[in-house]
Amino acid sequence: MSAPSISVFGATRTDLPASLPQFGHIRRYWDPLHESFAAKLLPGEYYVTLHGEMIVTVLGSCVSACVRDRASGLGGMNHFMLPLDRSHGESAWADATSAATRYGNVAMEMLINDLLKAGAKRSNLEFKLVGGGKVLAAMTDVGAGNIEFIRNYMRTEGFAVAGEDLGDVYPRKVHFHPDSGKVRVKKLQSTRNDTIFARERSYLQQVSSAPQTGDVELF
């Protein structure tokens, strides 16, 4: 017999399990509707969870990789888009080594590294890919570029895609349950989601204007 569950709508649960130390900045809460703890990602963020907790985000032209260790149920999600890379014109996303692609690789690597550090095994990783909608009114289809990148990346790394919901014209709300591997995608009516567009535009500007380089330290 399982213990009776009590859901108190609108109530705040105080027993939020601790997150891994590097994710203290991620917004986490009790979701009474799904009767689950949840971590909500904004553009540019990623999160790894050890225990019964879902990861939620809303995607326009950004993409998220929902990644889990099939054996242990450890899982994580990122939420990113590639910067506009004018140095390569339209081919920047197809070029596996352009500055834009480097940025995408780092977004994937940070998530995978933290999963491995938490105890996941590379050979157990299961990938589901979501997002990349053509939702921003712009000459360049940012979503298509993000999809092209993530497909190339998966191929190069030799990772299999267990499931995907990519492209089209809709923003998406994603619920990822690493324990079960289930990814639920709700397509949203694009006209009602100005906040998503504003956030993504500002994120795109931020990643495109920041120099695509880290530090060099000489010892």
Place this chain on the structure above:
Amino acid sequence: MKIMIVDDSAAMRMIVKKTLRQAGFEGHEITEAEDGAKALAAIQSASPDLVLSDWNMPNMTGIELLEKLAASGSKLKFGFVTTEATADMRARATTAGAKFLISKPFTPESFKEALGPFIN
């Protein structure tokens, strides 16, 4: 010159190789390994002059590889190319004898700056 690239990501190894060329370091013999343990085994036969290594990798991390090499008396030139670089990591890298640490994402310019003194 023989350069070994150690990274568990095939995509990242490809980017590092291309960036070496873009930074003007051409005509070098490049070998690859996908984790520290494989690199350690391959270093015997490949005898590289310089190792460019990721930090976080399965089986054996980049710092464990460097520490093992240092303990065996190796004078191999060794630098890190990594996404994560905390103060503790930098201190441990310096102690173990690393020559530089390049943070990802990097540019050909950052490669020129870090590798210039070691690549002829």
